[in-house]
Amino acid sequence: IITIDGPAGAGKSSIARMVSHHLGYRYIDTGAMYRAITWKVIQSRVKLTDQERIVRLTRNTKIEFKETDGLPRVLLDGKDVTNAIRTARVSENTSFIAALPGVRQCMVEIQREVGKEGGMVMEGRDIGTVVFPDAEYKFYLDATVQERALRRWKELVAKGEKADLKQIEDSIRRRDRRDRTRGLNPLVIPKGAIIIDSTKMSIKEVVEFILEHIDESEKRL
Numbered sequence: 292i293i294t295i296d297g298p299a300g301a302g303k304s305s306i307a308r309m310v311s312h313h314l315g316y317r318y319i320d321t322g323a324m325y326r327a328i329t330w331k332v333i334q335s336r337v338k339l340t341d342q343e344r345i346v347r348l349t350r351n352t353k354i355e356f357k358e359t360d361g362l363p364r365v366l367l368d369g370k371d372v373t374n375a376i377r378t379a380r381v382s383e384n385t386s387f388i389a390a391l392p393g394v395r396q397c398m399v400e401i402q403r404e405v406g407k408e409g410g411m412v413m414e415g416r417d418i419g420t421v422v423f424p425d426a427e428y429k430f431y432l433d434a435t436v437q438e439r440a441l442r443r444w445k446e447l448v449a450k451g452e453k454a455d456l457k458q459i460e461d462s463i464r465r466r467d468r469r470d471r472t473r474g475l476n477p478l479v480i481p482k483g484a485i486i487i488d489s490t491k492m493s494i495k496e497v498v499e500f501i502l503e504h505i506d507e508s509e510k511r512l
């Protein structure tokens with residue numbers, strides 16, 4: 292098991308996907324699971340304050356990952372929600388839903404089940420601390436908030452969408468704060484994790500660093 296944790300926009304998804312491809316491992320984006328539940332909560336018009344119903348809804352939801360044409364897709368109760376879960380509204384609300392203990396408990400159970408056979412790169416906020424604290428390789432990927440906002444801004448502009456850098460930066464700061472300060476399983480650096488500051492690194496450089504680290508460690512075994 293390889294875990295990659297870190298704040299929003301640090302490049303975890305792209306990097307985890309490339310590392311997993313290189314090793315022939317499965318890739319699990321746990322943020323997408325919290326996003327999918329949030330999307331369902333919004334669609335079902337359940338109030339964000341109605342914890343009991345949200346937890347019940349989570350327990351009655353099936354989340355699956357599959358790959359189509361080399362791209363990872365997220366299925367919620369059989370429906371492809373890959374694009375629907377990437378909106379600003381879902382991003383903003385997910386950090387509230389992800390703070391609910393009943394939701395987290397359910398997600399952690401699924402993640403442990405999915406990963407129990409290994410051969411997997413799992414990415415999120417609490418993977419190296421809570422889900423797989425004994426993982427063979429743990430990484431913590433970080434970058435300054437300004438750089439993370441700029442990357443997100445470039446991504447949106449490249450897609451032809453309207454984007455305001457200041458708004459993106461504010462939203463990232465708010466989500467970071469909620470992810471780092473929640474009572475249960477907040478975002479912290481896992482014990483024994485290798486910290487990578489990607490502010491001045493390209494995605495390719497980070498991927499190479501991770502693969503080299505794994506390679507060197509395997510040689511030493």
Ligand code: DC
Pocket residue numbers: 299300321322323325326385386389390414415416417418466470
């Ligand atoms: O990585 P992301 O931006 O797609 O994550 C969406 C939200 O889910 C974010 O607010 C953090 C939360 N999350 C979490 O609490 N625990 C995880 N293992 C993964 C994501």
